[in-house]
Amino acid sequence: xxxxxxxxxxxxxxxxxGYAAAFRASELGLSVALIEKDKVGGTCLHYGCIPTKALLxxxxxxxxxxxxxxxxxxxxxxxxxxxxxNSYKDGIVARLYKGLQGLVKANKVTFVEGEGTxxxxxxxxxxxxxxxxxxxxLATGSRNRTLPGLEIDGTHVLSSYEALTLDRVPSSVxxxxxxxxxxxxxxxxxxxxxxxxxxxxxxxxxxxxxxxxSKVVERTFRKRGIGFKTGVRFAGVEKRDDGVTVSLENxxxxxxxxxxxxxxxxxxxENLGYEENGVTLDRGFVVTDERxxxxxxxxxxxxxxxxxxxxxxxxxxxxxxxxxxxxxLNPVPVDDLGIPKVxxxxxxxxxxxxxxxxxxxxxxxxxxxxxxxxxxxNGKSQILxxxxxxxxxxxxxxxxxxxxxxxxxVGELIAEAQLIYNWEAMPHEVAQxxxxxxxxxxxxxxxxxxxxxxxxxxxx
Ligand SMILES: Cc1cc2nc3c(=O)[nH]c(=O)nc-3n(C[C@H](O)[C@H](O)[C@H](O)COP(=O)(O)OP(=O)(O)OC[C@H]3O[C@@H](n4cnc5c(N)ncnc54)[C@H](O)[C@@H]3O)c2cc1C
Numbered sequence: 001x002x003x004x005x006x007x008x009x010x011x012x013x014x015x016x017x018g019y020a021a022a023f024r025a026s027e028l029g030l031s032v033a034l035i036e037k038d039k040v041g042g043t044c045l046h047y048g049c050i051p052t053k054a055l056l057x058x059x060x061x062x063x064x065x066x067x068x069x070x071x072x073x074x075x076x077x078x079x080x081x082x083x084x085x086n087s088y089k090d091g092i093v094a095r096l097y098k099g100l101q102g103l104v105k106a107n108k109v110t111f112v113e114g115e116g117t118x119x120x121x122x123x124x125x126x127x128x129x130x131x132x133x134x135x136x137x138l139a140t141g142s143r144n145r146t147l148p149g150l151e152i153d154g155t156h157v158l159s160s161y162e163a164l165t166l167d168r169v170p171s172s173v174x175x176x177x178x179x180x181x182x183x184x185x186x187x188x189x190x191x192x193x194x195x196x197x198x199x200x201x202x203x204x205x206x207x208x209x210x211x212x213x214s215k216v217v218e219r220t221f222r223k224r225g226i227g228f229k230t231g232v233r234f235a236g237v238e239k240r241d242d243g244v245t246v247s248l249e250n251x252x253x254x255x256x257x258x259x260x261x262x263x264x265x266x267x268x269x270e271n272l273g274y275e276e277n278g279v280t281l282d283r284g285f286v287v288t289d290e291r292x293x294x295x296x297x298x299x300x301x302x303x304x305x306x307x308x309x310x311x312x313x314x315x316x317x318x319x320x321x322x323x324x325x326x327x328x329l330n331p332v333p334v335d336d337l338g339i340p341k342v343x344x345x346x347x348x349x350x351x352x353x354x355x356x357x358x359x360x361x362x363x364x365x366x367x368x369x370x371x372x373x374x375x376x377x378n379g380k381s382q383i384l385x386x387x388x389x390x391x392x393x394x395x396x397x398x399x400x401x402x403x404x405x406x407x408x409x410v411g412e413l414i415a416e417a418q419l420i421y422n423w424e425a426m427p428h429e430v431a432q433x434x435x436x437x438x439x440x441x442x443x444x445x446x447x448x449x450x451x452x453x454x455x456x457x458x459x460x
Contacts, residue, residue, distance in 0.1 A: 007033045009326060010133025012116045012124050012272075015042020016312040017303025018139030019100070020319025026107040028327040033131055034104065035124055037115040041100050042141055043304075044312035046093060051164050052184055054089035056344050059191030063346070070385065080169050080192045089164075118273035121296045135298045135326045138279070138286060139319070140272060142265040142304035147176075150237060150261060156244045157237060157259045160185065170194050172256040174246045176234055178205040180343045182262035183217065187345035190226045197227040197254055199246070204230055206343055210355040210404040212372060216388050217406065220347050267305040282307070290333040292322050300325075308336045340418040342411040347388050350414035353402035353421045359393050367396050373447035375407045377457045379438035384408050390443040392427065392451055399424040403444070413441055420444075427451035 009025040011018045014036030022034040039046055058080075066077040104111050114126040123132045144159035146152055154162045160181050169192040175182045178200030186196045198205065198221075204214040205221070205228060221228060233249040243257040267284045278296045280287045286301035288294055294301050302318035304310045317334045324331040343349040359368045372391040375381035381388070388407025394400050403417035420430055431452035435445035450458050 006122070006132035006134055007031045007110070008133070009033075009135050009137060009323065010122075010124055010131055011035065011137040011139055012118065013042065013139035013141055013268075013303075014040040014111075015139060015141045015303060016044045016315030017141070017319045018042070018137065018315075019104070020316040021137050021139065021302055021323045022109045022319070023103065023107045024320045024323035025326065026109055028323060028329075030323070030327060031110075032107075033110040033112055033133065035112040035114065035116040035126055035131065037113070039097065040104055040111065041097055044315070045096055045100065047161055047164060049312050050093055050096060051089050052160070052181075052188075053344055054092050055085065055164070055188045056184060056346075058085045058088065059188045060346065062191045082166065082168050086165070086167070116272075118277050118279075121277050121299055135300065137319075137322055138269075138272075138274065138294070138299065138301040138305060139303050139315075140268040140305055142310055143268050144261070145264045145266045146261050147234065147263060150234075152261060153239070156239055156257070157261065159261055163260055166258075170257040172243070173197070173258045173260060174199060174244070174254050174256045175260045175262055176246075177262035177264070178202070178228060178230065179208065179262065179264065180206070180341075182260070183221075183343060183345040185260055185262065186221070186226055186228075187224075190224055191346070195225075195227075195256075197229065197256070199232060199234055199248060199254075200228065200230045201233045202230065206349055208341075209343070209349050209351055210391060210402070211357060212389070212391060213349050213351070213404050213406045216347060217345070217349060220387065224346070265304065265310055269305055291325055292318060292333075309339055309341065311339060311341065314339050338418065338422045340414040342414055344411060347386065347407050348405075348409060348411045350405045350411045350417070351403065352414060352418045353400070354393060355402060355404065356391070356393050359395075359401055363395060368401075369394050369396050369451065371447050371451050373443050373450065373458070375440070375443055377446065377459065378440060378443045380440045381407055381443065383438070384440075390447045392444075392447040394427055394451060399426050400430070400448075405443075407440070409440060413444060416441060416444060420448075428453075 008030035009032045011034045014034050022032045025032045065075045068075045116124040116126045119125045152159045172195040173189050175186045175198045178198045186198050190196045235247045235249045238245045244259045245255050247253045280295040285307040286305045288301050292300045300322045303315035321331050340352045356370045370393045372389045375388045386408035391404040393402035400420050427448045430448035435442045
């Protein structure tokens with residue numbers, strides 16, 4: 001078996017977590033090898049964040065052209081040219097991929113193409129070559145889950161992976177799962193003209209978000225003609241030549257051309273030598289401490305294989321953290337609560353910190369104050385004709401502990417919200433800062449003004 005000299009950092013998996021660790025370690029003067037079996041950029045760039053957001057933008061363009069008359073603009077909407085949409089989407093991914101490959105070179109990272117297996121706590125083997133690292137970072141990411149007995153056939157039963165490369169707009173879709181990925185695809189397909197029904201076992205759509213946000217999403221989806229059934233479980237699917245019949249545990253059935261299974265993503269940790277080399281797993285996820293150390297000395301884990309939020313920017317933060325930790329910089333651990341989350345359906349949902357319910361559960365009902373600023377009072381939101389709110393949750397007489405936004409384009413506002421949360425700002429401190437008029441960011445300013453006891457554009 002061929003052998004190579006030991007690297008300071010040996011990384012298995014070149015997605016958001018793995019390549020961020022590689023770049024930061026290299027910036028810090030460490031020698032780095034990055035092993036990737038598919039394409040650097042991983043799920044996010046090739047099969048996740050970027051292609052879905054391109055589809056969502058195309059969906060917004062479709063809606064705007066269909067609904068332009070409300071702005072006094074006459075257009076005629078002729079339909080969706082799916083090959084055209086796909087080439088727009090693929091073009092973006094290709095450009096970013098090229099840029100990322102350039103960064104791998106510029107950072108002098110040794111890129112190893114191939115499938116790696118951990119063969120010792122300090123070594124990974126790829127096609128007969130053994131690579132050693134004084135430190136090893138596991139970053140093998142996640143894959144789509146399905147339910148027992150529900151097989152993804154790529155034709156009528158799809159995961160997000162197949163859904164991203166469809167060459168047509170299905171006439172009707174059942175989306176199994178009302179979480180982030182489910183509602184994003186539901187939103188896209190509805191804008192593209194499909195009949196859509198979401199089935200969610202929990203009592204509400206986007207169940208990880210503040211209840212008030214779910215209500216706005218549900219109200220808006222209803223207006224958009226997106227059907228949904230919450231609090232009901234999937235029972236089975238029957239395939240026909242031209243589609244599927246989905247049955248639910250309450251006895252209902254729904255016919256559709258396509259079933260999208262969006263029931264979450266599980267870790268990629270099987271048959272990779274992790275457990276054999278002493279790495280403790282819990283339900284497939286790699287168990288780490290807050291410094292992302294696994295049960296084996298000098299072996300770390302980052303990104304989706306670590307239990308918690310499955311987000312690309314968490315992967316980046318994990319990767320940077322581990323590289324800095326290895327370099328002895330003593331970085332501050334990544335706290336999932338401080339990570340902003342965005343769901344990019346129409347309307348968008350964005351949040352950071354605790355929901356009102358979580359805050360009350362932790363601190364007690366009387367220790368929490370929440371204020372919901374309705375976007376009806378926000379000029380820019382009116383111009384955009386969007387509805388929703390900016391909700392700020394604070395500890396009574398204390399700092400802001402949660403911010404929740406719903407409405408068109410609010411994903412961009414969460415960047416400010418996460419500064420407020422992570423800096424543990426008091427509402428009166430934020431109230432002092434000036435927001436440009438007319439922007440949607442004023443809604444955040446207004447909510448803090450109101451919490452600081454000096455509301456400006458708030459109706460009693
Ligand atoms: C449809 C969809 C939409 C999403 N949208 C968003 C979004 O808008 N915003 C957001 O923040 N997150 C989003 N995500 C989540 C995001 O993609 C993940 O959180 C992120 O990619 C996790 O990064 P990672 O590095 O942990 O894993 P991954 O990106 O999955 O990377 C792991 C890499 O490891 C490689 N690998 C695995 N095993 C081996 C092996 N044995 N040898 C060599 N290489 C291996 C894989 O090929 C892969 O490239 C989305 C996900 C999906 C599926």
